[in-house]
Amino acid sequence: MANIKSIAKLAGVSVTTVSRVLNNHPYVNEATRQKVQHIMEKEGYRPNSSAVHLIKGHTDRVGVIVPNSHPYFQAILSGVMDEAAKSGYGTLLYQSRYETQEEHKALQLLSTKQIDGLLFCSRALELEAIAAYAKYGPIVTCEYTENEQIAAVYTDHYEAFQKGMQYLIQHSHRAIGYCVGRADSASSQARYLAYKTLLHEHGEVLHPEWIFTNCTEIKDGIRVIDTLMKMEERPTALLVTGDEAAAGVILRAQALGLRIPEDLAIIGFDNLPISEALGLTTIDQHLQEIGREAFRTFYNSRNVEVKDIARSSKTVIPFELVERSSV
Amino acid sequence: MANIKSIAKLAGVSVTTVSRVLNNHPYVNEATRQKVQHIMEKEGYRPNSSAVHLIKGHTDRVGVIVPNSHPYFQAILSGVMDEAAKSGYGTLLYQSRYETQEEHKALQLLSTKQIDGLLFCSRALELEAIAAYAKYGPIVTCEYTENEQIAAVYTDHYEAFQKGMQYLIQHSHRAIGYCVGRADSASSQARYLAYKTLLHEHGEVLHPEWIFTNCTEIKDGIRVIDTLMKMEERPTALLVTGDEAAAGVILRAQALGLRIPEDLAIIGFDNLPISEALGLTTIDQHLQEIGREAFRTFYNSRNVEVKDIARSSKTVIPFELVERSSV
DNA sequence: GTGAAAGCGCTAACAT
DNA sequence: ATGTTAGCGCTTTCAC
Numbered sequence: 001m002a003n004i005k006s007i008a009k010l011a012g013v014s015v016t017t018v019s020r021v022l023n024n025h026p027y028v029n030e031a032t033r034q035k036v037q038h039i040m041e042k043e044g045y046r047p048n049s050s051a052v053h054l055i056k057g058h059t060d061r062v063g064v065i066v067p068n069s070h071p072y073f074q075a076i077l078s079g080v081m082d083e084a085a086k087s088g089y090g091t092l093l094y095q096s097r098y099e100t101q102e103e104h105k106a107l108q109l110l111s112t113k114q115i116d117g118l119l120f121c122s123r124a125l126e127l128e129a130i131a132a133y134a135k136y137g138p139i140v141t142c143e144y145t146e147n148e149q150i151a152a153v154y155t156d157h158y159e160a161f162q163k164g165m166q167y168l169i170q171h172s173h174r175a176i177g178y179c180v181g182r183a184d185s186a187s188s189q190a191r192y193l194a195y196k197t198l199l200h201e202h203g204e205v206l207h208p209e210w211i212f213t214n215c216t217e218i219k220d221g222i223r224v225i226d227t228l229m230k231m232e233e234r235p236t237a238l239l240v241t242g243d244e245a246a247a248g249v250i251l252r253a254q255a256l257g258l259r260i261p262e263d264l265a266i267i268g269f270d271n272l273p274i275s276e277a278l279g280l281t282t283i284d285q286h287l288q289e290i291g292r293e294a295f296r297t298f299y300n301s302r303n304v305e306v307k308d309i310a311r312s313s314k315t316v317i318p319f320e321l322v323e324r325s326s327v
Numbered sequence: 328m329a330n331i332k333s334i335a336k337l338a339g340v341s342v343t344t345v346s347r348v349l350n351n352h353p354y355v356n357e358a359t360r361q362k363v364q365h366i367m368e369k370e371g372y373r374p375n376s377s378a379v380h381l382i383k384g385h386t387d388r389v390g391v392i393v394p395n396s397h398p399y400f401q402a403i404l405s406g407v408m409d410e411a412a413k414s415g416y417g418t419l420l421y422q423s424r425y426e427t428q429e430e431h432k433a434l435q436l437l438s439t440k441q442i443d444g445l446l447f448c449s450r451a452l453e454l455e456a457i458a459a460y461a462k463y464g465p466i467v468t469c470e471y472t473e474n475e476q477i478a479a480v481y482t483d484h485y486e487a488f489q490k491g492m493q494y495l496i497q498h499s500h501r502a503i504g505y506c507v508g509r510a511d512s513a514s515s516q517a518r519y520l521a522y523k524t525l526l527h528e529h530g531e532v533l534h535p536e537w538i539f540t541n542c543t544e545i546k547d548g549i550r551v552i553d554t555l556m557k558m559e560e561r562p563t564a565l566l567v568t569g570d571e572a573a574a575g576v577i578l579r580a581q582a583l584g585l586r587i588p589e590d591l592a593i594i595g596f597d598n599l600p601i602s603e604a605l606g607l608t609t610i611d612q613h614l615q616e617i618g619r620e621a622f623r624t625f626y627n628s629r630n631v632e633v634k635d636i637a638r639s640s641k642t643v644i645p646f647e648l649v650e651r652s653s654v
Numbered sequence: 655g656t657g658a659a660a661g662c663g664c665t666a667a668c669a670t
Numbered sequence: 671a672t673g674t675t676a677g678c679g680c681t682t683t684c685a686c
Contacts, residue, residue: 001463003679014657019681027655044462046438050386051679053377055662069396090432093420105417111373135371136328218545218574219604247545254582277546330663341673346665354671378663382678 002043010043011036022047053113061090062298063115065106066122067098070216071244071272072287073121076142079291080119087299089116098124111136117298119291138301138311140294144186148312151301153293155285157187160319161194161239164267164283168237169202171327173265177210177235179224179245188213191241210235221248229256237265237327243272243282250278250326266326279325290317329370337370338363349374380440388417389625390442392433393449394425397543398571398599399614400448403469406618407446414626416443425451438463444625446618449512465628467621471513475639478628480620482612484514487646488521488566491594491610495564496529498654500592504537504562506551506572515540518568537562548575556583564592564654570599570609577605577653593653606652617644 004022008015013032020028021036039045053059064080066073081091092115096102103125110118110133117138123130127147130139134149144154161178168176178195180188192211199206209231212224221240225248228234240246246268250260258264268275271284293315301311331349335342340359347355348363366372380386391407393400408418419442423429430452437445437460444465450457454474457466461476471481488505495503505522507515519538526533536558539551548567552575555561567573573595577587585591595602598611620642628640 004681005679015680016657016682017655020656023681029655032655044438046435046440046463048381048679049436049439049441050377050380051662052681053662054375054381054664054679055681057662059377069401074396093422095420108373109376111371112376113373114376136373219601222604251578251582255578274546277549331665332663342664343666343673343675344671347672350665356671359671375663378678379665380678381663381680382665384678 002040002045003048004045007036007039007043007045011039058116059090059114060088061092061115062295063092063094063106063109063118065094065096065103065118065120067096067124069095070242071274072216072242072270075270075272075287076121076291076294079288079293080295081291082288083292083295087295089295089299096124098122100125100129103130107133110139116302119294119298134311138298140297142290142294144314151297151311151313151315153290153297153315153317155187155290155319156316157190158194160269160283160285161191161241162198163319163321164239164269165194165198167281167321168239168265168267168327169198171237171265173237174202174204175207175210175233175235176204176237176239177207177212177228178239178241179212179215179220179249180241181214181216183213187241195239207233207235215240215245216242217244218248218251221245221250222252224249225252225256225258235264237261237267239267241269243268243270243275243280246280246282246326247274247278250280261325261327268326271322275322275324281324281326282322284320284322286317286319293317329367329372330375331372334363334366334370334372337366385443386417386441387415388419388442389622390419390421390433390436390445392421392423392430392445392447394423394451396422397569398601399543399569399597402597402599402614403448403618403621406615406620407622408618409615410619410622414622416622416626423451425449427452427456430457434460437466443629446621446625465625467624469617469621471517471641478624478640478642480617480624480642480644482514482617482646483643484517485521487596487610487612488518488568489525490646490648491566491596492521492525494608494648495566495592495594495654496525498564498592500564501529501531502534502537502560502562503531503564503566504534504539504555505566505568506539506542506547506576507568508541508543510540514568522566534560534562542567542572543569544571545575545578548572548577549579551576552579552583552585562591564588564594566594568596570595570597570602570607573607573609573653574601574605577607588652588654595653598649602649602651608651608653609649611647611649613644613646620644 004015004018008018018036021033084091094106109115120141127145131147131149140151142153145152180191246266249266253264268280268282271282275282331342331345335345345363348360411418421433436442447468454472458474458476467478469480472479507518567576573593576593580591595607595609598609602609
């Protein structure tokens with residue numbers, strides 16, 4: 001295949017000149033430029049990125065690691081890509097399926113200089129294992145993290161959950177249950193705390209069986225309703241962290257004859273596309289903005305040394321309750 | 328940051344020796360290897376991939392382009408990744424959102440040698456535009472394509488649809504409608520042909536209003552039922568190309584009091600995870616196998632010249648009807 | 655406005 | 671078992 005040398009020879013110029021037209025350098029004679037460009041086209045010449053990255057010392061590309069392709073992560077991702085494009089950066093998507101091995105592979109993209117930085121939308125790996133790679137380039141998570149080598153952009157899940165609870169309480173609900181994703185995540189812990197605290201403040205007892213974990217997809221919402229229907233005492237309202245799961249709850253509940261919100265009130269999370277179609281009241285965490293800000297955080301710490309403060313910046317993105325008709 | 332030269336100096340050996348321990352070359356003195364490895368670790372040294380790719384002339388990585396993260400594409404992707412891993416290949420995921428500009432970007436990864444080949448799960452770009460890149464490396468599509476520069480691994484959609492129609496007809500259905508994804512895709516055309524032909528063979532008239540397009544997600548299935556309920560004359564069975572959309576159909580139909588399959592029979596496609604949860608009868612196209620075969624096709628034509636036959640191989644993957652309880 | 659030459663970090667003959 | 675050396679394809683001083 002053609003390379004810069006063969007193009008130079010064919011055009012009767014030096015490789016420097018070819019490089020100049022390649023990079024839209026000024027001070028290249030118009031006729032020369034035309035000629036070189038014509039030959040490039042004719043030869044189907046394209047610069048070898050490995051060579052370019054090697055000599056430039058960077059790739060102008062960030063990695064984004066998502067466990068799966070859930071709309072939640074797609075929303076963050078779209079924010080990242082959008083903001084990255086503005087700065088002339090490309091994004092390299094990496095799916096981990098929450099496997100630590102895959103996350104290690106993504107981190108190795110960073111250490112082997114295939115990407116300039118890495119953004120974690122979620123993680124399975126321990127913070128310390130991730131932090132060990134901070135010396136190779138900026139790492140940003142979209143979840144709260146204490147670690148001082150890793151920057152974070154996140155929602156205050158305690159407050160968001162509190163807000164949801166208060167809204168349900170205002171609407172006369174006392175028997176409230178909830179559904180979360182991974183049981184042991186930091187956000188789930190914050191939510192449990194908010195739940196327990198508010199229940200206690202209102203003198204309600206906590207029903208452990210009204211807490212559902214591993215709820216992320218529509219089928220999980222279906223499962224929740226099926227489980228709920230077998231209970232003698234049922235909640236009148238459900239806080240569901242994730243509109244997809246909430247959609248499953250609504251659809252299944254309706255399929256079984258329950259009216260929303262009269263028989264069961266629902267608050268979802270994330271304001272995903274499906275929530276609008278179903279009239280689902282939801283708490284919008286502004287996921288796209290989280291993605292945007294995560295990229296900006298990377299961008300601003302590109303040339304900053306590891307030890308520097310900027311690398312460990314923590315940014316809270318505000319949330320917002322979107323009222324529709326499910327409460 | 329450390330590079331091979333600094334490691335060599337620190338270890339008191341040549342860069343060749345460092346390179347040898349890096350690549351697990353035999354004929355390296357055990358003591359030397361230990362020493363070099365120790366220093367690498369201490370220095371946090373990782374080889375620069377751009378340099379490696381540059382000199383090797385390949386990246387051992389294929390690009391996989393998907394329009395979005397629909398479970399359909401995830402299934403193909405998992406087949407690709409699985410098979411790629413077996414051959415020591417990595418995968419580079421690229422989301423196009425069916426935007427030609429994004430597909431061009433992915434193709435440029437190929438022409439600039441960031442990937443060794445490119446697999447299209449679906450496409451927005453015209454075949455000719457894609458074929459123009461075939462000279463840079465093997466391109467494989469997971470849809471039927473005539474082009475002789477592009478290999479293809481696909482389902483015979485005419486036969487699959489025929490099979491579904493026949494199954495419904497065997498179950499006494501005559502009023503049959505269907506839902507497809509993109510209206511103008513090759514597969515949609517094949518399906519329309521199968522539909523028209525079978526209807527004609529059984530002396531049935533074609534109801535254009537029973538043909539729904541742009542049905543890929545759950546919300547689309549919801550829409551279909553909502554539209555259907557407003558019709559005076561309704562089909563008794565629906566063929567839905569995509570289990571997600573079929574799930575929406577089922578859930579919404581049940582929510583509105585219809586019984587499946589008594590009031591409405593459904594056949595889905597793809598045998599996606601959700602179909603099992605809903606007892607959905609579906610036509611399994613073996614998407615994962617399509618992905619696997621797509622990678623193998625790339626792999627086998629790696630070192631083959633463009634002009635060669637292997638590049639344009641066409642492989643049909645057989646489908647299978649999975650009987651559950653929605654018909 | 656153009657070119658010669660050095661070098662990015664690595665691998666792989668070839669020599670010893 | 672180890673080292674010397676010549677590139678891979680490109681960008682970038684520096685000189686003219």
